[in-house]
Amino acid sequence: MEIKRFCLGDIHGAYKALMQVIEKSGIDYDNDLLISLGDVADGWSQVPECFEELMKFKNLIYILGNHDRWLLDYFKTYNKPRIWTSQGGEATLNAYYRVQDSNYEQKHEKFLENAKPYYITKDNKLFVHGGFSLVKDISKQSIYDLTWDRDLFWSYLFSPIFEVKDYDEIYIGHTTTSRTKSDLSPVHIRNLWNIDQGAGWEGKLTIINIDTKEFWQSDLVKNLYPDEKGR
Numbered sequence: 001m002e003i004k005r006f007c008l009g010d011i012h013g014a015y016k017a018l019m020q021v022i023e024k025s026g027i028d029y030d031n032d033l034l035i036s037l038g039d040v041a042d043g044w045s046q047v048p049e050c051f052e053e054l055m056k057f058k059n060l061i062y063i064l065g066n067h068d069r070w071l072l073d074y075f076k077t078y079n080k081p082r083i084w085t086s087q088g089g090e091a092t093l094n095a096y097y098r099v100q101d102s103n104y105e106q107k108h109e110k111f112l113e114n115a116k117p118y119y120i121t122k123d124n125k126l127f128v129h130g131g132f133s134l135v136k137d138i139s140k141q142s143i144y145d146l147t148w149d150r151d152l153f154w155s156y157l158f159s160p161i162f163e164v165k166d167y168d169e170i171y172i173g174h175t176t177t178s179r180t181k182s183d184l185s186p187v188h189i190r191n192l193w194n195i196d197q198g199a200g201w202e203g204k205l206t207i208i209n210i211d212t213k214e215f216w217q218s219d220l221v222k223n224l225y226p227d228e229k230g231r
Contacts, residue, residue: 002031003059006209007127008207010065010173011036012043012200012231013091015050017218021207022053025215030058035119037173038065038129038147041202042088044221045230047071047095051108065129065174073075075109088200088231095104117197118119125210126167130174148174156189163190171195171210172213178203186215200231 006027011018027034031077034057040050054060064072070084071092079201080093096105118128118138131152132138133145138177153175155162164170170192178198186206187194195215202222222230 003208004028006032006033006034006207007037007171007176007195007210009053009195009197009205010176010199011050012039012040012048012067012088012206013050014044014097014199014205014218014221014224015046015053017199017205017221018050018053020218020224021037021205021216024061025207025209027207029056032057032094033059035061035127036063037127037170037171037195038063038115039067039173039200041065042070042084042092043069044225045067045091045098045228046094047092048099048104048108051111052104055107055111061119061127062115063119063127063129064112064143065118068112068115069143069147072109072112075105076106076113084211091228100191117143120167124168126169127171129172131172147174153192153194156192164192167191169193169210176201176203184217188213198208 016049036054041047070089073079092195098195129147131149132141172194173196176198177194178184178197178201181187184197186208195206195208197206199221204220205218206215
């Protein structure tokens with residue numbers, strides 16, 4: 001059986017959107033490869049359900065996101081900084097209060113501990129949540145830079161010639177394109193793909209086949225959760 005390879009954008013607790021793109025794409029839980037760009041946490045009300053669903057995939061590469069880092073810190077210390085709770089963290093806390101299952105917290109803490117800072121395929125495709133600096137090798141960069149960087153995307157977006165040639169393709173999330181591109185499709189600039197189309201806000205969740213470039217999207221997530229504010 002041919003193994004298909006998929007990349008998934010930032011979910012931000014939108015379990016209903018996640019199930020839509022899984023169904024639309026036809027991804028196989030047992031055989032296909034799923035690379036998630038991180039940030040399951042913070043936004044809509046079903047963060048635990050999203051983690052549980054992703055953990056069903058036998059071939060999953062999970063990239064740590066900046067919101068995931070906040071959640072992981074909470075699991076370890078129960079620290080609830082305002083910068084986190086005001087950016088979707090409150091919805092995540094409420095989600096775990098609702099399920100009232102300590103096993104979820106333990107499982108999801110371990111899941112995030114095992115997340116990768118970035119991933120490079122054998123055919124030289126790079127996957128990272130935020131971005132990276134060009135001044136040093138990616139293996140020597142901090143997890144903060146890899147989860148928070150936006151300069152990479154802005155450089156591609158605003159420069160007609162900027163291109164990182166170290167990788168055949170680069171896939172990122174983190175910086176929503178829902179406010180820069182009206183049709184909410186993935187942003188493809190030279191060898192860069194940004195597949196965060198604002199699922200944590202007013203946009204859509206995207207999954208893309210990284211070999212064929214066919215992609216599938218959820219409904220507008222705000223319509224899937226009409227009684228919630230999201231991020």
